[in-house]
Amino acid sequence: MQRRPGLRREGDIVVELAGLKLKNPVLVASxxxxxxxxxxDYLDLNKLGGLITKSVSLKAKEGNPPxxxxxxxxxxxxxxxxxxxxxxxxxxNAIPFxxxxxxxxxxxxxxxxxxxxxxxxxxxxxEKTVKGLEVNISCPNVKKGGMAFGIDPTATxxxxxxxxxxxxxxxxxxxxPNVTDITLTAKAAExxxxxxISLINTVVGMAIDxxxxxxxxxxxxxxxxxxxxxxxxxxxxxxxxxxxKIPVIGIGGIMTGSDAIEFFIAGASAVEVGxxxxxxTAAPLxxxxxxxxxxxxxxxxxxxELIGTFKE
Amino acid sequence: xxxxEQCQVLDHKQVGPRYFKLTLKSHYISTNGEPGQxxxxxxxxxxxxxxxxxxxxHRINKEHQTFELLYEVVGEGTTLLTKATIGSKxxxxxxxxxxxxxxPAKKIAILVGGGMGIAPLAALAEKLKTLGGRAVYxxxxxxxxxxxxxxxxxxxxxxxxxxATDDGSQGRKGYVSDLLIDLLNNTVTQxxxxxxxxxxxxxxxxxxxxxxxxxxxxxxCQLSLEEKMACGIGACxxxxxxxxxxxxxxxxxxxxxxxxxxxx
Ligand SMILES: Cc1cc2nc3c(=O)[nH]c(=O)nc-3n(C[C@H](O)[C@H](O)[C@H](O)COP(=O)(O)OP(=O)(O)OC[C@H]3O[C@@H](n4cnc5c(N)ncnc54)[C@H](O)[C@@H]3O)c2cc1C
Ligand SMILES: Cc1cc2nc3c(=O)[nH]c(=O)nc-3n(C[C@H](O)[C@H](O)[C@H](O)COP(=O)(O)O)c2cc1C
Ligand code: FES
Numbered sequence: 356m357q358r359r360p361g362l363r364r365e366g367d368i369v370v371e372l373a374g375l376k377l378k379n380p381v382l383v384a385s386x387x388x389x390x391x392x393x394x395x396d397y398l399d400l401n402k403l404g405g406l407i408t409k410s411v412s413l414k415a416k417e418g419n420p421p422x423x424x425x426x427x428x429x430x431x432x433x434x435x436x437x438x439x440x441x442x443x444x445x446x447x448n449a450i451p452f453x454x455x456x457x458x459x460x461x462x463x464x465x466x467x468x469x470x471x472x473x474x475x476x477x478x479x480x481x482e483k484t485v486k487g488l489e490v491n492i493s494c495p496n497v498k499k500g501g502m503a504f505g506i507d508p509t510a511t512x513x514x515x516x517x518x519x520x521x522x523x524x525x526x527x528x529x530x531x532p533n534v535t536d537i538t539l540t541a542k543a544a545e546x547x548x549x550x551x552i553s554l555i556n557t558v559v560g561m562a563i564d565x566x567x568x569x570x571x572x573x574x575x576x577x578x579x580x581x582x583x584x585x586x587x588x589x590x591x592x593x594x595x596x597x598x599x600k601i602p603v604i605g606i607g608g609i610m611t612g613s614d615a616i617e618f619f620i621a622g623a624s625a626v627e628v629g630x631x632x633x634x635x636t637a638a639p640l641x642x643x644x645x646x647x648x649x650x651x652x653x654x655x656x657x658x659x660e661l662i663g664t665f666k667e
Numbered sequence: 668x669x670x671x672e673q674c675q676v677l678d679h680k681q682v683g684p685r686y687f688k689l690t691l692k693s694h695y696i697s698t699n700g701e702p703g704q705x706x707x708x709x710x711x712x713x714x715x716x717x718x719x720x721x722x723x724x725h726r727i728n729k730e731h732q733t734f735e736l737l738y739e740v741v742g743e744g745t746t747l748l749t750k751a752t753i754g755s756k757x758x759x760x761x762x763x764x765x766x767x768x769x770x771p772a773k774k775i776a777i778l779v780g781g782g783m784g785i786a787p788l789a790a791l792a793e794k795l796k797t798l799g800g801r802a803v804y805x806x807x808x809x810x811x812x813x814x815x816x817x818x819x820x821x822x823x824x825x826x827x828x829x830x831a832t833d834d835g836s837q838g839r840k841g842y843v844s845d846l847l848i849d850l851l852n853n854t855v856t857q858x859x860x861x862x863x864x865x866x867x868x869x870x871x872x873x874x875x876x877x878x879x880x881x882x883x884x885x886x887x888c889q890l891s892l893e894e895k896m897a898c899g900i901g902a903c904x905x906x907x908x909x910x911x912x913x914x915x916x917x918x919x920x921x922x923x924x925x926x927x928x929x930x931x
Pocket of ligand 1: 720746783894895
């Protein structure tokens with residue numbers, strides 16, 4: 356095939372991220388892709404840039420009372436409450452499938468306490484299938500821990516430092532958008548030794564049934580995701596990427612290649628696809644193709660040439 | 668196993684004041700789909716509404732490689748779905764979930780449908796008829812006469828079919844659970860209980876009433892539940908219901924559950 360100089364072949368994009376080598380910059384976001392297996396019928400998992408698991412906690416979590424989901428304009432609010440079987444069951448039940456994948460598997464961890472985060476990191480560091488950790492300090496749906504660590508720069512620093520001490524695995528700190536100044540937690544994570552940051556987790560939101568005056572989910576508030584939060588996410592990626600030197604992974608309402616390109620221009624080195632997986636099981640690979648189509652059309656050799664090219 | 672497929676619309680017609688029947692072509696879904704399973708339908712390509720809509724397999728025609736959906740227009744999503752024209756394609760994910768389990772020892776099947784809960788029971792009645800060797804009773808309940816949508820279909824598939832309406836505008840005045848009590852008192856009496864299975868689908872209140880009746884009389888009973896869904900494939904844990912074994916997903920562990928399993 357005749358190609359223009361500098362233009363790489365489709366699928367050639369190689370991303371160096373936090374010491375991880377990704378085939379392409381499209382990953383799947385925690386909690387929206389199960390442990391991978393759930394989507395294996397629908398798309399070739401080995402074509403993803405990387406897979407990030409649903410949050411794993413040290414002990415099993417039952418999750419929040421239903422209803423756990425409500426649809427809102429161009430988005431949804433969830434109150435899952437980090438339901439998972441706990442670390443031991445994760446290693447026993449989920450790792451064997453993940454071990455067969457050829458792409459980097461990043462495990463998302465969530466603790467109630469700093470010690471739990473460190474313990475999770477230590478244990479997962481022994482699993483050779485696990486190529487990196489995404490530290491969820493931004494879940495709005497749990498009473499203890501979760502977002503509390505992600506809205507206070509001091510707590511962010513403490514958690515990430517503890518995880519850093521517990522493992523040599525690459526660490527991605529997943530930040531919360533529920534803050535006034537994202538650069539503070541971004542810098543705290545960087546100073547504590549994170550290799551990358553990912554943002555945003557869900558935005559705290561609320562939906563009320565006007566007949567019963569009760570919440571339309573099982574708890575008063577939940578986490579808003581989907582296209583509705585994309586402008587917030589793009590803005591926060593823009594601000595955070597200017598504040599830190601480590602790579603930034605953009606998350607929030609990415610449905611198409613154009614959406615991903617927007618994040619690259621704002622400063623993201625890679626993206627995670629979340630809610631879109633529920634709407635279109637082929638979303639991550641379709642988005643990857645659309646990114647490549649854009650690059651080809653604009654005669655851009657590599658998505659790296661786009662990163663942080665926003666014109667003030 | 669399931670597939671995400673662009674299914675061609677072969678037929679789409681209004682069958683009642685707010686009811687529509689949609690016939691779609693799919694080799695995969697018609698071959699693999701079982702009664703009680705559902706598909707997750709993308710009603711529009713935009714982001715409004717964002718999520719797919721779960722709809723039960725109403726009829727499965729393996730020979731013609733088609734399946735039918737019977738749905739009620741209740742909001743934005745189902746309104747948009749009515750716009751699907753014959754010849755166009757609809758994005759469907761399925762067949763999903765675990766359907767009704769059929770026990771050969773149960774020679775008597777009682778199908779109990781409340782409102783749109785009737786939709787999956789037609790596929791079940793048809794399967795039971797094909798398998799043969801069973802007496803099939805179909806009980807359908809609705810608010811009023813205009814809300815009875817497929818009782819003719821059920822009548823043709825079942826050995827006996829009875830209807831009830833809340834206002835008495837057709838059939839017995841009362842709830843479908845009253846029909847069940849009648850049937851269990853008069854026709855399928857105590858000596859038959861060990862060989863009887865009840866299959867119910869409908870609003871939560873009705874399912875609870877049916878579960879209570881079945882529990883009292885110690886009759887095997889399966890219920891098809893509903894919960895708001897995002898993924899439909901067991902990945903988001905958004906559709907959880909509480910069971911005696913902890914939270915289970917309606918989309919994957921269900922939608923059909925053993926009545927004894929549900930914590931109301
Ligand atoms: C496993 C499963 C199988 C289903 N099978 C069928 C089927 O065969 N035929 C069918 O017509 N429907 C079926 N449903 C229900 C169907 O999914 C909903 O009616 C549909 O999603 C509503 O979408 P909407 O956008 O039109 O309404 P929305 O805008 O989402 O809701 C409009 C209004 O309807 C109410 N509503 C939403 N869902 C339901 C519901 N399930 N029951 C009653 N009221 C509701 C809402 O609370 C709201 O007040 C099934 C649901 C599940 C979980
Ligand atoms: C149903 C659901 C469950 C989620 N669970 C987790 C989780 O367990 N851990 C986590 O770090 N983020 C979780 N998230 C947040 C997503 O990973 C992502 O940050 C967020 O949804 C924004 O991206 P999106 O708009 O593309 O979905 C969840 C999101 C949704 C919608
Ligand atoms: S809808 Fe996602 S797990 Fe059931």
